[in-house]
Structure formats: C-alpha cells, structure tokens
Amino acid sequence: MAPRENQRARTRRSILDATAALLDEGRADPSIDEIADRALVSRATAYRYFESASDAVWQVVSDRSLTPPEEALAGAGDDVTERLLRVEKVVNDYLFGDPNGTRAFERAVLGRALDGSGTPDDRAARRLHYIDAALEPLAGRLSPHELELVRHALALTMGSQVVTTLLDTCRLDPAAARDVTTFALGAIVAEALRLVDARGGAPQLPEAS
Amino acid sequence: MAPRENQRARTRRSILDATAALLDEGRADPSIDEIADRALVSRATAYRYFESASDAVWQVVSDRSLTPPEEALAGAGDDVTERLLRVEKVVNDYLFGDPNGTRAFERAVLGRALDGSGTPDDRAARRLHYIDAALEPLAGRLSPHELELVRHALALTMGSQVVTTLLDTCRLDPAAARDVTTFALGAIVAEALRLVDARGGAPQLPEAS
DNA sequence: ATGTTCATGCGATAGGTGTATCATGACGAG
DNA sequence: CTCGTCATGATACACCTATCGCATGAACAT
Numbered sequence: 001m002a003p004r005e006n007q008r009a010r011t012r013r014s015i016l017d018a019t020a021a022l023l024d025e026g027r028a029d030p031s032i033d034e035i036a037d038r039a040l041v042s043r044a045t046a047y048r049y050f051e052s053a054s055d056a057v058w059q060v061v062s063d064r065s066l067t068p069p070e071e072a073l074a075g076a077g078d079d080v081t082e083r084l085l086r087v088e089k090v091v092n093d094y095l096f097g098d099p100n101g102t103r104a105f106e107r108a109v110l111g112r113a114l115d116g117s118g119t120p121d122d123r124a125a126r127r128l129h130y131i132d133a134a135l136e137p138l139a140g141r142l143s144p145h146e147l148e149l150v151r152h153a154l155a156l157t158m159g160s161q162v163v164t165t166l167l168d169t170c171r172l173d174p175a176a177a178r179d180v181t182t183f184a185l186g187a188i189v190a191e192a193l194r195l196v197d198a199r200g201g202a203p204q205l206p207e208a209s
Numbered sequence: 210m211a212p213r214e215n216q217r218a219r220t221r222r223s224i225l226d227a228t229a230a231l232l233d234e235g236r237a238d239p240s241i242d243e244i245a246d247r248a249l250v251s252r253a254t255a256y257r258y259f260e261s262a263s264d265a266v267w268q269v270v271s272d273r274s275l276t277p278p279e280e281a282l283a284g285a286g287d288d289v290t291e292r293l294l295r296v297e298k299v300v301n302d303y304l305f306g307d308p309n310g311t312r313a314f315e316r317a318v319l320g321r322a323l324d325g326s327g328t329p330d331d332r333a334a335r336r337l338h339y340i341d342a343a344l345e346p347l348a349g350r351l352s353p354h355e356l357e358l359v360r361h362a363l364a365l366t367m368g369s370q371v372v373t374t375l376l377d378t379c380r381l382d383p384a385a386a387r388d389v390t391t392f393a394l395g396a397i398v399a400e401a402l403r404l405v406d407a408r409g410g411a412p413q414l415p416e417a418s
Numbered sequence: 419a420t421g422t423t424c425a426t427g428c429g430a431t432a433g434g435t436g437t438a439t440c441a442t443g444a445c446g447a448g
Numbered sequence: 449c450t451c452g453t454c455a456t457g458a459t460a461c462a463c464c465t466a467t468c469g470c471a472t473g474a475a476c477a478t
Contacts, residue, residue, distance in 0.1 A: 004425065004475065011425080031464060042427045047466070106319055109377060110312060125378055152379050152386075153393035159378070161370040168318060169334055169368070170361050177361075184362035184397060191396035212454065213445065220455080240434060251457045256436070 012049050014039045019056045020064075023101050030057070058108035061101045062126070066090050069133035081189045083134035084154065088185055091127055091158045096174040099163060106160045127159045141196045150192045157184045221258050223248045225272075228265045237309040238316070239266070267317035270310045271335070275303050278342035290398045292343035293363065297394055300336055300367045305383040308372055315369045336368045350405045359401045366393045 018038035022030040032053045036046040050056040072090045076083050095102045131154045132139075135147070142150065156162070158181065166177035227247035231239040241262045245255040259265040281299045285292050304311045340363045344356070351359065365371070367390065375386035 004423090007425065007475075032466085033464080043465095044428080044467090045426060048425080052465075103319060106373075109373065110316055110319065125380075128379070148385075149389060149392045152375060152381065152389040153396065155379055156365045156371065156374060156389070156393055159374065161374045161378075162365065164315075164319065165365060165368065165370045166361060169370075170337070170364055171334075172361065176357075180358060180361040180365070183358045183400070184365055184393070187362065187397045187400035188393060190400060190403075191392070194399075216445070216455070241436085242434080253437090253458080254456060257455080261435080 011039075011041060011045065015041060015046055015049055015056060016060055016063075020060045023057065023060060023104070028101075028104055029053075029107070054104060054108040057101075057104045061098075061105045064101075066094050069130045072130070073133055078137040080135065080138055080193070081186065083137070084131070084185055084189055085182060087130040087134045088158055088181060091130055092162065092178060092181055095160055095163050096167075096177060099167060102160045102163045106164060109160070127155055130158070131155060138192060138196060141199070142192065143199075146192075146195050150188065150195075153188045154185065157181045157188070220248075220250060220254065224250060224255055224258055224265060225269055229269045229273075232266065232269060232310050232313070235309065238262075238313055261317075263313060263317040266310070266313040270307075270314045273310075275299050278339045281339070282342055287346040289344065289347055289402070290395065292346070293340070293394055293398055294391060296339040296343045297367055297390060300339055301371065301387060301390055304369055304372050305376075305386060308376060308383075311369045311372045315373060318369070336364055339367070340364060347401060347405065350408070351401065352408075355401075355404050359397065359404075362397045363394065366390045366397070 015035060019030065019035050022034060022038060027034065030053060032043055032046050035053060035056060036043045039046065046056075050059070067090045069087060072086050073083055076086060128151060131151050135151065135154075138150075139147065162177075162181060166172045166180060167174070170177075172180065224244060227250075228239065228244050231243060231247060236243065239262055241252055241255050244262060244265060245252045248255065255265075259268070276299050278296060281295050282292055285295060337360060340360050344360065344363075347359075348356065371386070371390060375381045375389060376383070379386075381389065
C-alpha cells in the first residue's frame with residue numbers, strides 16, 4: 001500500500017472538485033492559483049498533482065462521465081445507423097451543451113500536441129470506443145482497412161473539435177450544428193453499408209460478381 | 210493618406226517576416242519577445258501591431274496563400290466529386306504539411322472563441338469558399354437547407370481542426386489521415402447526389418455501368 | 419511516546435503575457 | 449531648415465505559469 005494514500009486521495013479530490021466548481025461557474029480557463037485557493041491547497045501542491053491547470057480541467061471534463069457506450073446502446077438492434085445516432089447524441093449533446101468546458105478540453109489537447117507529450121491520451125480517444133461499440137454489427141463485414149476508414153471518418157462527426165468547427169468557425173448555433181453532424185454521420189454510414197454490400201454481405205444489387 | 214504609412218508598412222512587414230522565419234525554423238509557438246527581437250523592434254511595438262503572438266502567427270499562416278479556388282478548379286468539369294477532391298487536396302495538403310503552423314493557427318482560433326471576440330474570422334471560414342466553389346454545379350439543385358447541410362458537413366473534412374482530430378487524437382499519420390478525409394468527403398458527396406436525385410434533378414440512372 | 423517519513427506550505431526564481439506611461443527622435447510638411 | 453507629429457523604445461507593472469529548495473508538521477510504525 002502506498003504511503004499516505006488516503007491523504008493523497010483527499011487532496012486530489014479536493015483539487016478536482018475545486019476545478020469542477022470553477023468550470024461550473026463559467027470560468028472557462030481557471031488558473032492554477034484559482035484552483036489551489038478554492039481547493040484550500042498551496043499552488044505547489046496543485047502542481048504536484050497535475051501538470052498544469054488545463055491538465056486538471058482535462059481530467060474533470062473527461063471524467064464527468066457520459067453515458068457509457070453499453071448503456072447508450074442498450075436495447076438497440078443491429079441497425080448501425082440507429083446505433084451511431086445514439087452514441088452521437090450522447091457525445092455531442094454533452095459537448096454542445098457545455099462549450100466552455102469543451103473548449104478548455106480542446107485547449108488541453110492542443111497543449112499536449114504542441115509540447116509533444118507522448119501520452120497516448122486514452123481519454124480524448126474515447127469517442128472511438130463509442131464508435132466501435134456502435135459499429136460492432138459491421139465489424140466482421142468490412143476489411144480491416146475499410147473499418148479503420150469508417151471509424152476515423154465517423155470520428156470527424158463527434159468530439160470536441162466539431163464544436164470548434166461548427167460553432168466557432170462556421171458560426172452555427174448548436175441545433176443547426178447537430179443537424180450537420182447527424183447528416184454527415186448518415187452519409188458515412190450509408191457509404192459503409194455500400195462497402196458491405198459490395199463485398200460478400202448483400203444480395204440486392206444486380207452486381208457484376 | 211495616413212500619417213506615416215510607409216514606415217508602418219515596413220514595421221508590419223518586418224514583424225510578419227520575423228514570425229514567418231521563426232515558424233519555418235520549427236518554433237511552433239514563438240513568444241512576442243522572440244518575434245520582436247527577430248524583427249529588430251521593441252516588444253511594445255510588436256503589441257502595437259498585433260494583439261498577441263498567436264495573432265501574428267495567425268496572419269502569417271493564413272496569408273501564406275493556398276492556391277485560390279478558381280485556380281484549383283481550372284479545367285475541372287461538373288463532376289462535383291472531382292471538384293471537391295481537388296479543393297480538399299489544396300486545403301489539407303497544405304495543413305498536413307505544416308502541422309506546427311496549423312496548430313498555432315488552431316490556438317489562435319480557440320483563443321478568439323474563448324475571449325468571445327466577435328470578429329467574423331473570414332480567414333478561418335475560408336474553407337467554405339473552397340467548398341462553395343467546388344459545390345457550384347450543385348447549387349441550384351438542392352434546397353437552401355440541404356445545401357447548408359452539405360456545405361457544413363464537408364467543412365468537417367477539411368481545415369485545421371481535422372489535423373487535430375486525426376493526427377493528435379486518433380494518432381494517424383498524415384497519409385492515413387488524408388485517406389480518411391477523402392473517404393468522408395466521398396460519402397458526403399454521395400449523399401448529396403442522392404438528395405439531388407430524390408428531388409427533380411435526376412438525369413442519369415444508378416449506373417451499374 | 420518517539421522518531422521517521424513524506425505530503426504540504428512558503429518563498430524565491432525565471433520566464434511569459436498584456437498594459438500603461440513617458441521621453442525620444444525620426445519623419446515629413448511647411 | 450524648422451517644427452510639430454507620431455511611431456518607437458524603454459521601463460515598470462500586474463498577473464500568469466512552472467520549478468526549485470527548505471522548513472514544518474501530520475501521519476504512521478515501532
């Protein structure tokens with residue numbers, strides 16, 4: 001057992017709670033000092049637990065759990081489109097609902113990319129778990145390469161960067177933005193299904209095999 | 210005529226050149242001091258010309274002109290897919306070729322979004338000009354609403370945010386990333402063409418040819 | 419209770435941003 | 449050439465990040 005586990009856990013929680021509170025109050029980009037003060041902890045300690053302020057924000061935002069994939073897909077059939085729409089709703093409703101937190105998250109991702117910190121970043125990649133879960137009925141029916149293509153193309157329709165693109169760059173409102181994501185998603189799924197048909201899976205075309 | 214126009218133009222150029230030089234040397238995120246020193250200008254002056262370091266970077270990156278839409282589309286027929294692939298190539302080749310500059314650009318966009326500066330940001334939205342130019346043959350054949358959907362969905366496949374998503378979050382290499390963007394683009398175009406067929410426009414049949 | 423360990427607080431340091439003020443002196447019109 | 453204008457440089461300030469070394473004292477084993 002680690003030396004002072006409880007104490008450390010308490011401190012960590014305190015910092016995370018403080019960060020979360022600040023975010024909820026609309027501070028999009030809290031400083032380390034703010035967080036430390038709020039957590040009743042010295043600045044040095046805050047740095048001992050998190051690499052930076054945006055690191056803490058990152059943890060908070062990404063730990064505010066979304067409905068997990070299994071739950072989002074409970075009772076869903078094999079209709080890939082419906083499955084994807086469900087997870088898209090979970091992910092994007094969440095993000096478009098909290099643009100501040102989302103942009104702070106974005107910022108953290110960018111920071112990591114800039115200083116080349118090599119952490120695999122399992123959290124930011126979480127959207128792929130949702131996509132994979134939704135795509136599961138199709139898994140065996142596409143070549144590995146095709147599947148990669150589809151997964152990553154779908155990743156372009158969900159996630160924090162989409163918020164930046166549609167809200168900030170294209171200046172859409174959240175509702176219109178959601179229309180766009182579902183449209184794009186539908187298009188990609190349709191293309192994927194066409195790929196499935198093209199290989200073994202499907203009967204219906206007068207195909208030249 | 211403004212008071213000391215030439216002097217000011219010279220100073221401005223000097224700062225931009227310095228910024229560009231630093232970027233080309235691989236400094237992804239140059240500080241104001243670095244830029245000012247390199248430009249043989251005091252820090253205060255640098256701030257008189259640009260709001261921030263990333264502002265200067267932004268100007269540089271976005272002014273390094275891409276092939277303009279008309280040129281990219283010269284000699285292209287009415288095949289919307291081909292047209293879009295051309296502009297996608299122009300935009301994304303450029304961005305994936307200079308991830309550092311791109312991320313600095315990203316950073317600037319985010320900064321603007323965070324402090325809510327209301328500038329319309331014609332530069333970041335430039336990708337829509339490319340998309341519109343490529344989409345031109347389809348313009349009259351979709352309802353305004355459908356057209357908006359298609360335009361913005363396509364915007365998800367080009368631009369700086371795509372770099373962040375595919376390179377940083379999904380950890381693809383540039384070549385694989387380009388495969389993904391062209392795939393997604395193809396899917397969206399296909400969907401758009403289906404919309405065209407669904408309304409009056411349908412000229413040629415589902416060519417199993 | 420006693421001593422060690424280790425998380426913490428405190429303060430200093432080094433560097434970055436962004437703003438303001440003020441003297442200087444180059445510019446350019448007369 | 450002269451003189452006022454105005455871009456510039458210098459400097460200071462407030463605040464931020466990120467890191468360091470050192471003293472303190474709570475936590476824990478003995």
